[in-house]
Amino acid sequence: MSIDEIIQKVLTARIFKDRERLRPDYVPENLPHREREINRLAEILAPAVKGARPSNAFIYGLPGTGKTAVTRYVLRKIDSYSKNYAPSVGLRFAYINCRNENTNYRVLFTLCCCLDEKVPFTGLSTAELFRRFVRTLNTQRMLFFVVLDEVDFLVKVSGDDVLYKLTRINPELHEARLSIIGITNDLNFVEYLDPRVKSSLGEEELVFRPYTTEELADILLQRARTAFNEGVLEESVIPLCASLAAREHGDARRALDLLRVAAEIAEREGSPRVLEEHVRRAYGEIEKDRAVEIVKSMPLHTKLVVAAVYLLRNKKCEATTGEIYDAYKSLCRKLMMDELTQRRISDILNELDMLGVVNAKVTSKGRYGRTKVVRLAISEKALIDGLKSDVRLSSFLSCEILG
DNA sequence: CATCCACAGGAAGGACGGGGGT
DNA sequence: ACCCCCGTCCTTCCTGTGGATG
Structure with missing residues (x-):
């Protein structure tokens, strides 16, 4: 052609x-079948149009149930109303996706950026960063909405430290107020939380049905x-x-x-x-x-682990941690590389499970021990294509896999 | 019923690279 | 120049455990 x-x-x-209109980040004029959720959230956040601090809110719901869209939609409305009814109170918004900003430092860094406070993106202690954040907040009269999307990632990776501090921040502030909207698709998320965080973050809770x-x-x-x-x-x-x-x-x-x-x-x-x-x-x-x-974006050793799972698929479609580790070790030897420990591989398998590349389930085989049973969860074609882009693996791919 | 396998997964810490404040 | 803090990635050492087997 x-x-x-x-x-x-x-x-x-x-x-x-x-x-x-079909882009995933497009927020349409109306969100059909989420009227109840919109109204609930609007009731919770409405005090903001008069400059009062709304309760913190917590939103649960599986992926693609409109959590983010509804939140953005309601905040947009609130913003436009507040300009008329409480112009002296500046509304500020921070939208943070904790899948990307999954450390305490990065979250605070992003918050500072939203307030146009210049801070180094590494180097300070988180305590110092927090102090600066508070100081910046205190320079203005404002209502600061912090949306923490996929907040479970933050807590799983870095604990609920920052979350705790953020929920307790208001007494430290003079004229500024901060409201948190936490969003998660992990319905068991609350269990990881400190009860104190749980109670103040979940002042209001919404559940989005699929x-x-x-x-x-x-x-x-x-x-x-x-x-x-x-x-x-x-x-x-x-x-x-x-x-x-x-x-x-x-x-x-x-x-x-x-x-x-x-x-x-x-x-x-x-x-x-x-x-x-x-x-x-x-x-x-x-x-x-x-x-x-x-697959492309994975570190080398993670790729090798996936490759090991792939190589074992012929025997039976499942493999145990031990079998995978042996296959991985022999791959490392062929590529003349140092191998990681089994402990680390165990963690990598869990990471792969989280990514949906494999399914890993701990299973007890009685007398024959307790192990993770792992199976590939993506197509073999996709896996090969992903691995192919890594030059370090090209030799191994050509002889081991492609024949 | 106790045993014992083959790991799971927590805790602590080290090396390293990135970046401070002073 | 110095020492600091941080996150990332990994190791070492460890205790814990579900359930088939004897």
Whole structure:
């Protein structure tokens, strides 16, 4: 295909009207089927429009149930109202995704950045950083909303230290007030928390139910109206996206991704309409891309562990920690590398489990010990593609895996 | 019923690279 | 220049344990 043809194809593409409407971070004008949650959160946060500090709130819900979207949506409203009703109180917002900012230091660093306070991104003690944060807060009259998305990551990695301090910060402040909105999709999260943090963070609690298939279809339909041109979707496309996403606990983000990628595939092929077949291919593509990216970004030894799991798959599709460690060690020897300890490999397997690359389950085999039983959870093709990009593994890949 | 396997996973700490304050 | 704190990644040493087996 020539470049002229490619460009011609884009120019004549008639599928998308407004692609942006399907982006995962797009917050639409209305969020269907989350009215109850919106109202609940609005009730909690409403005091802010008059400059009073709202209670801290805690939001639970599985991925893609609209937690983040609802929070952003309500805060946006609050912000616009407060400008009229309490202009003297500055509302500030910090949105922190704790999957990325998963240490106490990084969280405080980000908070300081939101207040335009210049702090070094490493070097200070967290206590000093906290002191500066408080000092900055005290320079102005403001209401500071701190949204901690996926806050379970922060606590799992770094403990609830900062969380504790943040929940107790208000008495130290003069004219500023701070409200925390914690978001998590781990329903057992509270168990890791210090009871004191639990009680002050969970002053208000909201639980977001997963969307049903019908609700997902409805959401997709509303987005599709503005995102696509009329009549480009085969009738069964939206129900299929909805039911595929519903299979994974009613995840709206997945459903939207599915629809967008399906449409992109259709467009790429020059198909005038998005067909059911495109959705099915999109489903495979999304899964695979995600897996490839994860594998690519792993450190070398983690890659070797995955490779070891892969090599053991032929015997039976499961392997124990000990078997994996032996296979890993022989890989290291072939590559003339130092091997890590079994203790470390055990942790790496848990990390891989968290990433969804493998499933690991501790199982007791009675007299024959207690071990993790591990199986690969991504496609072999994705794994190979992910490993292939690492030059250090190319020799091993060519002889061990590709034959 | 006690035993005992093959690990799980906690605790402590060390090496290292990044970056302070003074 | 000096000593500091931090996070990351890893090791060493350790105690704990579910359940088939004898």
